[in-house]
Amino acid sequence: MQAQSNGELPTRNDIPKELTWNVEDIYKTLKLWENDFKWVEDAEKKYAEFKGKLSVLPDNLYSCLKFDEEVGIKLSQLYLYASLSRDLDLNNAENQGRYDRVSNLGSKIGAASSFIIPELLTIPEEKLWDFVDKKVELKIYKHQLEDILRTKAHTLTPKEEELMALAGPVRGVPSNVFGMFNNADIQFPTVKDEKGNEIKISHGRYGAAMFSTDRDYRKRVYKGMYKPFMEYKNTLVAMFNGNIKSYIFNAKARDYKSTRTASLDANNIPLEVYDNLVNTVNENFAPLHRWAKLKKKILKLKELHPYDTYVTLFPAVKKEYDYEVSKEILLKALKPLGEDYLNSLQLAFNNRWIDVHETKGKRSGAYSSGVSYGVHPYVLLNWTDQLNDVFTFAHEMGHNMHSYYTEKNQPYPYANYSIFVAEVASTANEALLLDYLIANAKTKEEKLALIEKQLTGITTTFYRQTRFAEYEQLVHEKTENGEALTPEVLCDLYGKMYGKYWGPEMIVDEEETYTWTRVPHFYYNFYVYQYATSYAASQELVVQIKKEGQPAIDRFLNFLKAGSSQYPIDVLKTAGVDMTSPKPILAVVNKMNELLDQLEELLAE
Structure with a gap:
């Protein structure tokens, strides 16, 4: 097709x-x-x-x-x-x-x-x-x-609010300039690919290269990717600092104690949620350190470098997934969510809520359209018969069902939901799908590849985003305290934090210390922590659903129905997840340890 x-x-x-x-x-x-x-x-x-x-x-x-x-x-x-x-x-x-x-x-x-x-x-x-x-x-x-x-x-007063509105475009300049530099003006070098052909590095090619089994190729692309960011470090530090100062201006003008307080207050999220995430993760680096050691062993490396963190360990496993078959897989994988949820999924499947295949001129990627009151939500896919398509399908149907249940059960003022909870339903679906696929894998190799996929997901969505959140908090606080953030200071801070997260097996290359120059999310004002909290909340909900059955299912469905009728932190508490507690964070830590146990047992067979 x-x-x-x-x-x-x-x-x-x-x-x-x-x-x-x-x-x-x-x-x-x-x-x-x-x-x-x-x-x-x-x-x-x-x-x-x-x-x-x-x-x-x-x-x-x-x-x-x-x-x-x-x-x-x-x-x-x-x-x-x-x-x-x-x-x-x-x-x-x-x-x-x-x-x-x-x-x-x-x-x-x-x-x-x-x-x-x-x-x-x-x-x-x-x-x-x-x-x-x-x-x-x-x-x-x-x-x-x-x-x-x-x-x-x-x-503020109407006149002051008018001035703040006028200042908005000015405050957005650092972010806009970074966006133009990162997406349009930046010139990456050319390197030899796996077959010896000269290719020009791009953001997309960098992402794909990090999964390549050719280590020399990964290294060439990795070092080439960072080259222009390192060359323009002084320009980039001006953008980076200008962005922080724009948020300091907003926080002070509105009488907030800090940029972090101002950002979290938009959704009435207590600071302890952020602190709980960072502190609990800092106490539980052991699974990530264990994963680094295991990767190094499987890859038979003398040294583990940042360009080794995402390489595919089990590349031989290739399997195609037809869309119709994938619908059946989803219905089986999401069975723990109960009949009502499955019936709602069938409603979407059978009534053309989903645009499946790539066609001429169609937008790339995937999304769920969100809540539009009085109309069901829609899902866009671009199906290629790959395993990633099945996970994207599960993810977007999680968003779709969240929007559907919210619109169906809330009056217009509350028929939406905060970004703080937006990724919970989608990642819960992914977790259930992965558990189902691992349990039903036909071969040892297939099971190993699926376990690796989930370990990589925890590494990127949970540990990496928490690292970004901790770094963002640190650099904002230093700026608010009047400390100057030079490229050297920013590199030193990031390098030490990267090493702390990955542990003693990791060699922190100089290039990695420049990550602050290229992460767009550092311009989003305390946004990234929500990826990690949503992931943790979804893992805890899945644990409860599998353990308790119907009572936990009912709480989960009520979570999907709640919209913004309560503050997001309270919506999650009603569902059975307290994000001020270490428990949901530890659910991810425990899951990673379980997966590592399974991986080691399979490799020992």
Whole structure:
């Protein structure tokens, strides 16, 4: 299905209808889309009717919030239809035009409705809650209003907020410049590939090369990859420091104690969650050190270097996975989640929620479209019959089911979920899939390859992201304390931290100490820790589901249904996971030790 007989990618017409999206679930015709577009366009002017009146009567407040909801629902459906249509054929100018139109309309609506929160905050709290008591329809907004009031101390005057908004593009310059340098301007050297051909290094080729069994090739690409970053270290340190200082400006302007406090407060995440992750991982490096030692032994190396960390240990295992067969695998692997979950999966499988195959002009990669109120979520795939496709499928269906259950069970104000919990359902699905595949592997070699895959996943998603989080905290704190971060200081800090995580078997090459120059996530302001916490939460949930059965399944489904009706930390607690506790972090540590035990036992046979 990937290509026609002439080697060309298939067109949309070449793909069976049942393996494509049915965007008519959103709008039956383009005329209906245009009708809603016109309605939202007209709604922009109507926001002015509510301005300055929210504090007068409870009816005024309710009418405004309800109107904003109606606009939001239609706008999200307009956007969903336009974005899905665009992604099916990026060469279609008409689809791109619709996407641009709705994006511009969204900006206008954002500007027109921007008065709502500042005006809400001018209402005395006692009066606001009196409104809620008198107008029963306002009770649904209670948690939303509490969250708005929670940030009142860090909300500035209208004039100051206007200045902060004007400063936004300026504050974004370091990140934007880094993005342009990293994705467009950077020039990588050429090296010889495994067959002796000259190739120019790229981000994609670097990633693939690190899994190559040709060690000299890995080393050439590794050293070549870092060369331009090392050459431009002074430019990159200016971007790096400028980015940190922009977040310090924001934190100080809004009266936060630190950049980390300001970032985590957006989702009301206690600092102890971050500290618990970093501290517990620091107490449990043993499995990663053990993995490094085992890798070195299997690869028969005198020295283990960073370019040896991802190499495939069991390359002989090759197996193709058909999409239809993979659906059956998923239904079996996710059986522990119960009948209700499996029925919901079947609903997605049987009703064209998934666009499966690569076609001319289709967007690359994979995603789930998220919550769009009143419409089911969609999944984009680009199937190539590889094992990674099966895991991507499981991952995206985790997102899809999370969005589906949330939209089905929450009113519009809470029909979304925080990034803090966004990766939990997806990684739980991956964990269950891997356990199923390992348990049902036909050969020793297949089982070894699957165990290695999960060990690599823990290394990259859990330990590496925690290392990034610890480093990010360290460099922000040093800057806030007035310490100068030169390239030499940043390299020294990163090199020591890398060595601490990987342990005594690892030789830390000079190139590795420059990792701070090339990680885009360091520009995202305390974002990376959430990869590790989500991974840990999912592992703990899977342990509970397998141990307890239905009670844990019910908690998991309630987690999927909760949306943002509670703060994300509380949604997880209700599901049975306390991210302020070491327990979920230790669940990953224990899982890695179990996998290493299995690997060593198989190798000893």
